[in-house]
Amino acid sequence: MGAGRVFAYGAAAGLIGDLLLGDPRRGHPVAAFGRAAGAVERVLWRDHRGWGALHTAVCAGGAVALGSVAARAVRPSAVASVALTGAATWAVVGGTSLAREARTIGRALEAGDVEAARARLPHLCGRDPQTLDADGMARAVVESVAENTSDAVVGALVWGAVGGVPGLLGFRAVNTLDAMVGHKSARYRRYGWASARLDDLAGWPGARLTAVLAVLAGPDPRGAVRAWRADAAKHPSPNAGPVEASFAGALGVRLGGTLSYGGRVEHRPVLNTEGRAVVTPDVERAVRLSKRVTWLALGVCAGALLLMSARSSNRGK
Numbered sequence: 001m002g003a004g005r006v007f008a009y010g011a012a013a014g015l016i017g018d019l020l021l022g023d024p025r026r027g028h029p030v031a032a033f034g035r036a037a038g039a040v041e042r043v044l045w046r047d048h049r050g051w052g053a054l055h056t057a058v059c060a061g062g063a064v065a066l067g068s069v070a071a072r073a074v075r076p077s078a079v080a081s082v083a084l085t086g087a088a089t090w091a092v093v094g095g096t097s098l099a100r101e102a103r104t105i106g107r108a109l110e111a112g113d114v115e116a117a118r119a120r121l122p123h124l125c126g127r128d129p130q131t132l133d134a135d136g137m138a139r140a141v142v143e144s145v146a147e148n149t150s151d152a153v154v155g156a157l158v159w160g161a162v163g164g165v166p167g168l169l170g171f172r173a174v175n176t177l178d179a180m181v182g183h184k185s186a187r188y189r190r191y192g193w194a195s196a197r198l199d200d201l202a203g204w205p206g207a208r209l210t211a212v213l214a215v216l217a218g219p220d221p222r223g224a225v226r227a228w229r230a231d232a233a234k235h236p237s238p239n240a241g242p243v244e245a246s247f248a249g250a251l252g253v254r255l256g257g258t259l260s261y262g263g264r265v266e267h268r269p270v271l272n273t274e275g276r277a278v279v280t281p282d283v284e285r286a287v288r289l290s291k292r293v294t295w296l297a298l299g300v301c302a303g304a305l306l307l308m309s310a311r312s313s314n315r316g317k
Contacts, residue, residue, distance in 0.1 A: 001078035004309035007161055008302035010082045014089020015298060022096040029091040033063065034176055041181065045191060052191035056177055056198055063173035067166035088165045092172035094152035095294050098124075099287045102141050106283035109134050128260040139278040142286040143255050146214075146247035147240045149290040151175055154213070154297040155206025161301035174202045200238055207239035209300065210293060211246040217292035218250025219285075225249065227272035231256075234269035241271075248272035251285055 037059045044055045067088065074080035101124045108117040117137050118129035125144040132140060155175070159167035178199035181192035211232075215224040227249030228242055235241030235256070248255040254275040256268045 001081070002309045003164065004302070004306035006078065006081045006085055007164065007305055010085025011089045011157060011160055011298055011302060013082065013086035014091075015093065015095070015294065017086060017090040018093050018096045021090070022100060023094060030172060030176060033059075033173060034180065036062075037173075037177060037180060047187075047190055049190050049193050052181070052188075053194035055181070055191070056174075056194040059177055060170055060173045060198065064163075064166045064170040067164075067169040071165040084165055085160070085168075088168045089156070089160060092156045092168050094148070095290065098145060098148050098152055099290065102145050102283055102287050105137065105141050106280060106287075109138060109280040109283070126261050131260045135277060135279055138280045138283055139253075139255060139257075140259075141283050142247070142251070142253065142278050143244055145283075145286040145290050146244045146255075149247075149293055150207045150210040150239065150243045151203065153290075153294050154210045155203050157297050157301045158206045158209060159202065161305045171202055174199050203239040207243050209297060211242040213293040213296045213300070214243070214246040214250050214289060217296055218247070218289055220250050220252055223249035223252055223272070223275070227275075231269065231271040231273070235271065236268065245271045247286065247289065248275055250289060251282060252276065253278045253282055 037055075040055055040058055044051050044058075070084055071081070074084050101120070105117045105120050105124065108114075108120060114134055114137075117134070118132070121127060121129040121132075121137055121140065125140055127140045129137065152175075156168055156171050159171035161167075163170065174195070177195040178192075180195075181188045182196035182199055183192065211224075211228055215221050215228070218224050224246045227245045230245075231248075232241040232245040235244060244255050248271045252272075252275050254273065254277060255271040257270050259266045259268060
């Protein structure tokens, strides 16, 4: 069985597994990687970019190496290769947990239980919930759903198509390292620089594919294109910008504006200025759009890989 079919069958199985099972409450492989990365950080940490780059290389390189060894071990068996790809896909994607957390907050907001929504919001994003009213929390959820559709699902599928199991594990390792040390706090401004930059590079293709698919799958394709072209570059993140702008345009809402993280206030540009303010029902609309984008991404990635494999086979004849 060729690499294209192995990835297509395995990734589909992994997404179905995520749909049925979600993330385990204990013993998640990504959490285990996080603990290992934290142990490496305790040994290597210095307020220096070079030591941070070494941390990134050790942790991300270790994940890629582990994936390579495992893939090589099962290569003689097509069934085992598909099973490994499925397990790796399930381990690194988080679409079901993303939707579950978003909907939990959405239901609390619909019931008028703002305090319950505030208590749950930190499970989804790093905003300061006490500074947000109901509509502000709904906007935070929609923005998180958009960004994490790229980070937690589409980006992984892109790198899985490119690099198989090592690509899947490597992408999730880089994304996790960015979440752990890639922010601009006093401790990580230098040490986390390499992780943040590598995450920007690794996330670039998945973010653009996510934006394109949001245009195709959303209820307002023209609005999505307009917002992407007009506002994506205004966002401080080179990857979150296209994704959030296209989601905003597709859903007809405004995203961005004043945000608060850990007591630090940021004033970000508004995305899709022609849209309306986000309200609670938009949470469910964003989740549905995320799910459509997820399955389209699987089709695009698997289809592209199968097409490339077919062309390679034809050249070899």
